[in-house]
Amino acid sequence: MAVKKDVRQVLTANLLKDGLVVFMTDGAAWSPWIEDAAIATSKESALELEGRGNIAAKANVVVGPYLIDVIEENGRPRANLIREHLRTLGPTVRTDLGKQAERAAGGSGQGGAFI
Amino acid sequence: MPLIKNGHYIDDAYIRIEGEAPVPDDGDVLVDAVRLKDDTAVLRPRQGKLGVLLMNTVDAEELVPHLSKLALVALEFPQFHDGRAFSQARVLRHTLHFKGEIRATGKPMADQAGHLVRCGFDCFETNTRQPLDVWQRALDAVRGVYQRDYAGLGDVVRKDL
Amino acid sequence: MYRYDEFDHTFVRERVAQFRDQTLRRISGELTEDEFRPLRLMNGLYLQLHAYMLRIAIPYGTLSSKQMRQLAFIGDKWDKNYGHFTTRQNLQFNWPKLEDTADILQALADVEMHAIQTSGNCIRNVTADHWAGVAADEIEDPRPWAELLRQWSSLHPEFCFLPRKFKIAVTGAEADRAAVAFHDIGLKIVRNADGEAGFQVLVGGGMGRTPMIAKVCRAWLPKGELLSYIEAVMRVYNLYGRRDNKYKARIKILLHEEGDDVFRKMVDEEYEKVKAAGGVSHLVPEKEIARIETYFAPPIYDALPDEDAQLTQHLRANSKMARWYEVNCAKHKQRGYTIVNISLKPEGGIPGDATSDQMRAVAGIADKFSLSEIRVSHAQNLVLPYVRKKDVVAVYHALEKYGMASANLGLVTDIIACPGLDYCALATARSIPIAQAISKRFEAPERQKQIGDLAIKISGCINACGHHHAGHIGILGLDKAGKEFYQITLGGSADEHASIGTIMGPGFSDAEVPTAIEKIVDTYIGLRQPGETFLGAYRRLGAAPFKEAIYAQAAE
Structure with missing residues (x-):
């Protein structure tokens, strides 16, 4: 495994009410798009993200927040593990559903629906 | 932790005797089940009721020699989803015909109230977030029972079953 | 089929109201996620990768057209216009909202359905032979007993917080189409020396990371003793099943660690206590089982000739339909009728998925041609159990x-x-795209016919929901350093001669799997004797020629 030079992590969770996948933004809000996610570049900032996530979980906004590793691709974060990458897309066998479909319809990135 | 019995909060009349500590001459006491085996002082005639705390890894049948002297058997839920005590209570009530109090201690949940009552529990330890009314609501939620000889008080049993 | 009476209706409605209350308490924050999770799971509600998932019980795989239409309606109103039929004869919706779940459950209750105990460490939906009641080789229809078990296990006071999940399957036929040997309890109706029908009770089968074939715990049990005997098995498991390690918590591990004889003795002793405990008789009241049996009485069949001349003519004229009839229709116990099996495996499609439109179509066909009854098979297909041969052409079209x-x-x-x-949140790799790629590779009908009976089963993780251990060819998707790869097993079988597949060797990438499967199949075709199935050939030849075929290239 490659030596981890620096931390690149974002915080993800599922919304309590509808279960949809969200990412924590710089403004401590939740966005459905990983592109909007705040990227922690140090252990300290990752812990801080995690802390904010736990507060949101305690406030019953989200369920099970956790940090995931990302790489930057064309200046955008992309989940490292396939499991997490699929969570930013939707089922690969139904590209008409999930985030990938909304993305195709122009729904992603800055200006997407914030919660 | 608050105790619920017969639809009310009750004070715990039993004094918990930890480990090997001596049993006083009067007052209701709750001792570990192992002391029934080798400590005759526990079973001596005294003023006050005797209760035992039975771990959920021990067979309820082990209490048989002393059952007539017991007023209370406390069973434990280390986690609410560890359901061994349901079977212990069932064995105590149904197989061994124990008539005293069966208390659910540890972390039973109000949402298990129906299960607890039907297995024979009649006293429950609870936490502050699950007050009496939550227990009562859980108990009233589903009154019908498909298992003919598990019915608690006031249940409707599947006819003929 | 079974119809709810007032008691059943009240029970399910109260359960829905209870879940609505629990959901509201969760949303308000009165319940934490840790507390709520087991409660929602006991109503079949999971939190998956992209959203919540609701698993709906289809008890012993029997469904009315009205119920099927309601599932289609739920799919349209609260989900994304489709559902997924599972290996436990259940239906899963992939996108429900927590807020809507109680309304969905109410809509289910309206048609005598529920999601009770489709998850959690409790007795799950009881499965059965999907041809129950109509199969030509059946001793007795097992569904009255499956229904009795459904009722008895629903919110069982003692057995809802078991060490782990608990699955029961029932069959009444010679051929095992319900995979009973892979269940925690498998029940098979058999006749004793006096010719009386009773239950052979198998215990301790299962898949997962430690696959095991169930052991016979009772060779023959009088039918009326079923519930008391199972109560004894369940109590032994609840008290002594391991709770320290969830991978060792199934009853199969208890049986394995205690040994068959000790375990059997534990059950027998407990059973004696159950019988001696007094109170109500340990026998199922005859009146009650008779009440349930009336719902499963055979329909009034038309008196028909065994062969329908017109059908024969049509089949001669349409080779595609003739092929479908030969492959998908099975022998019925009644003259002039056939069992129509609807494949939910279109070439290159998603196994087990059906759109709401398809569900409604099946409901309509069932109303017209199958006495409004439908079955779901554990192989993720549907069944029309009562089709007259003279209606086959219309059904096909x-x-x-x-x-x-x-x-x-x-x-x-x-x-x-x-x-x-x-x-799936638990999965380590994708399953469906692998199924699609293999299906595409073998789509030519002539080739499928040439290969003959072959069960490929794919799981996306070690939990084995895709039954890979029991596949003639099993495929298990795993994760290696963030990448999907697939392990191949051969020789598994879920029928009355159950066996567990053997791992061939190192895994393959997703792109390599179809070719590896093709090599296995070609090896079989090259080595088979006349009339020999894939499984037969594998059992005769062993793994060696197949291993050689799939790993030869790598060794070169």
């Missing part, structure tokens, strides 16, 4: 119109696949 006339039942493209990493 109606199915064809909705893309449900694939002639592949039991063939290489009739692949079982769990949802895998496309949906």
Whole structure:
């Protein structure tokens, strides 16, 4: 495994009410798009993200927040593990559903629906 | 932790005797089940009721020699989803015909109230977030029972079953 | 089929109201997620990769057309216009909202359905032979007993917080189509020396990371003693099953660690206590089982000739339909009738998925041609159990119109696949795309016919929801350093001669799997004796020629 030079992590969770996948933004809000996610570049900032996530979980906004590793691709974060990458897309066998479909319809990135 | 019995909060009349500590001459006491085996002082005639705390890894049948002297058997839920005590209570009530109090201690949940009552529990330890009314609501939620000889008080049993 | 009476209706409605209350308490924050999780799971509500998932019980796989229409309605109103039929004869919706779940459950209750105990460490939906009541080789219809078990296990006071989940399957036939040997308890109706029908009770089968074939715990049990005997098994398991390690918590591990004889003795001793405990008799009241049995009485069949001349003529004229009839229709116990199996495995499609439109279409066909009854099989297909041979042509054309006339039942493209990493939070790799790629590779009908009976089963993780251990060819998707790879097993079988597949060796990438499967199949065709099935050939030849075929290239 490659030596981890620096931390690149974002915080993800599922919304309590509808279960949809969200990412924590710089403004401590939740966005459905990983592109909007705040990227922690140090252990300290990752812990801080995690802390904010736990507060949101305690406030019953989200369920099970956790940090995931990302790489930057064309200046955008992309989940490292396939499991997490699929969570930013939707089922690969139904590209008409999930985030990938909304993305195709122009729904992603800055200006997407914030919660 | 608050105790619920017969639809009310009750004070715990039993004094918990930890480990090997001596049993006083009067007052209701709750001792570990192992002391029934080798400590005759526990079973001596005294003023006050005797209760035992039975771990959920021990067979309820082990209490048989002393059952007539017991007023209370406390069973434990280390986690609410560890359901061994349901079977212990069932064995105590149904197989061994124990008539005293069966208390659910540890972390039973109000949402298990129906299960607890039907297995024979009649006293429950609870936490502050699950007050009496939550227990009562859980108990009233589903009154019908498909298992003919598990019915608690006031249940409707599947006819003929 | 069984109809709810007032008691059943009240029970399910109260359960819905209770869940609505629990959901509101969760949303308000009164319940934490840790507290709520087991409560929602006991109503079949999971939190998956992309959203919540609701698993709906289809008890012993029997469904009315009215119920099927309601499932379609739920799919349209609260989900994304489709559902997924599972290997436990259940239906899963992939996108419900927590807020809507109680309304969905109410809509289910309206048609005598529920999601009770489709998850959690409790007794799960009881499964059965999907041809129960109509199969030509059946001793007795097992469904009255399956229904009795459904009722008895519903919110069982003592057995809802077991060490782990608990699965029961029932069959009344010689041939095992319900995989009873892979269940925690498998029940098989058999006759004793006096010719009386009773239950052979198998215990301790299962898949997962430690696959095991169930052991016979009772060779013959009088039917009326069923519930008391199972109560004894369950109590032994609840008290002594391991709770320190969830991978060792199934009853199969208890049985394995204690040994068959000790375990049997534990159960027998407990059973004696149950019988001696007094109170109510340990026998199922005859009146009650008789009440349930009336719902499963055979329908009044038309008196028909065994062969329908017109059908024979049509089949001669339409070779595609003839092929479908030969492959997908099975022998019925009644003259002039046939069992129509609807494949939910179109070539290249998603195994087990059906759109709301397809569900409604099946409901309509069932109303017209199958006494409004439908079955779901553990192989993720549907069944029309009461089709007159003279209606077969009309049924075929109606199915064809909705893309449900694939002639592949039991063939290489009739692949079982769990949802895998496309949906499931536990999965380590995708299953469906692998199924699709293999299905595409073998789509030519002539080739499928040439290969014959072949069960490919794919799981996306070690939990084995895709039954890979029991596949003639099993495929298990795993994760290696963030990448999907697939392990192949051969020689598994879920029938009355159950066996667990053997791992061939190192895994393959997703792109390599179809070719590896093709090599295995070609090896079989090259070595088979006349009339020999894939499984027969594998059992005769062993793994060596197949291993050589799939790993030869790598060794070169």
